[in-house]
Amino acid sequence: MGAVSARNVAIGFGDVSIIENLSIEIAEGEFIVLLGPSGCGKSTLLNAVAGLIDIQKGQVWIDGKNVTWAEPKDRGIGMVFQSYSLYPRMSVEQNLSFGLRIAGRPKAEIAARVAKASKMLQLDPLLKRKPAELSGGQRQRVAIGRALVRDSDVFLFDEPLSNLDAKLRSELRVEIKKLHQELGNTMIYVTHDQVEALTLADRIAVMKGGVIQQFATPHDIYHRPANLFVAGFIGSPAMNMIDGTLAQRAGKWMFDYAGGAVDMMRYPFVSKPVAGSAILGVRPEHIDVGAALPDRFATKGKVTIVEPMGGETVVWTEFSGKPFTIKVDGDSTVSLGDDIPFNFDVSRASAFDAASGQRL
């Protein structure tokens, strides 16, 4: 119940190809986030799963049935859109029950299902209002309720929180997560916001140019990005990228950069390392300022910019001739012009092949 899969799907409009050949298998009850910059094809893929746009090649399966040619209403899905898309001339209650009413369901059943959804999302006081009389957050809750009423196995969310302000966004994010825990449906959620992706997802599919770059748990996406794109896209401030070459010396793999070398002994290579151009990525939050513990790579640099962000402070320095950011505690006393020692653990870093951009 509720497994979704897209198999060798191609989507395009006229001559413009958005997705050339994409496959994804989503297990029942999973919360999947499709994450990527605008134009990466994530919404297109979601709409194809919903049946709102036709695919050119491949198949879409939902709940063990081939629904490639099925109408949206016959796919067993509920969908929430970015712009809420509530029917403006109908009250909240009518919005919730519209689908059931046109399907000709008995009145008692409609009332029961609306009441259940309304209770779950605390919409009871709003039932008689028109969408125009609701705030953004309330509107989106009604939109979620409309999908809920359909009692479908699969929920599709198309950037549902993008139109809300930061506070509401984090509130509703929690509500959506709770909803998933209560209902246990399969959920596919499109967003360009990495915080939403990391907090909500069981697995994240990071997309770029119609291709899934990495499909893994939030932990893996963050700590073991599969390629340079994923590494750069996730994390704020972005991962520090150091250009250099990988070479074997005295039986040890070393990463040589302009001005020094990093011992790669502790780095967990994915495959057997090969000498050549490489890029070493280190997250700003994995760097410590101060004296180094053994086994850690240590160096120092001059502070060029200090950006206090409240709970934490981003310190800019230079490494290998390029800007380098370090995240330190908000109470830290680092100030402009200081010469600071800093160090990081190579086992938490990410090394990429410079040519292919793939993780080493």
Place this chain on the structure above:
Amino acid sequence: MSEAAVPQGTRPKTFDVGRLGVYAVLIVASLFFLIPLWVMLMTSFKTMAEIREGQILSWPSAFTAEAWPKAWLSACTGLTCDGVRVGFWNSVSILIPSVIASIALGALTGYAMTFYRVRGANLLFAILLIGAFIPYQVFIYPMVRVFSLIGIYNSLLGIVVVHVIFGLSLMTLLFRNYFSSLPVELFNAARVDGAGFFTILRHVILPMSAPIIIVATILQVTGIWNDFILGLTFAGRDYRPMTVLLNNIVNSTQGEAAYNVDTAATILTALVPLAVYFASGRWFVRGVAAGAVKG
């Protein structure tokens, strides 16, 4: 002095020569357009003896309203003398089905073109637009032949069909443009909810379309009411619209032209569009803007 010199609070209104010029031009322009109406109104309340004096702008010295019932009830159009009354009811019976049918059809085609990306929708739309720019007169002869062939020439159905066809391009344009401004996600949401082609149009799209339906109604009511040539050609003897009857009254006088009756009849004929203009106010301005491609 000192308190006035400090800029603070609301900026004082200024009235200078430039503004005076603007008002002067506006007043002259409105007089220019109001004078014909004034002349018509005054003439309709005068006796023929007074009209003969030629003072068209003057207030009637012996105010009389007797031209009005005459125009409505007994002015002669050729052989019959029933006034413009018959034409009024003819126009109403042409107007109502024509307006309803042309708006319904325009909404349907505009909706299909906007939300159901029909293959070649843009080409169809371009052809329809070209249709809006071809003068009526070109179509009249072929349409008369076709209509008489299928037996609806000189009938109420015939004239209604003609109005619907000629209104279709403008109505489609109007509705298509309006529907394009509605979020497509709303349409998608309704599809996910299981609504079909007509259900979405009826329950989701049309309830949001009040502004454009009003605009379309204004354009069609005034356009169809003011039509002369189509009514003359297609309506036949039994359904001659008011404009045609008015023309017959004015042009078929025996002896002296009864200017007071003619002007009264003209004002009576113009009353419907005039009422629409006054009642619709801002909607009409929108309609003019929306229909800007076709004056």
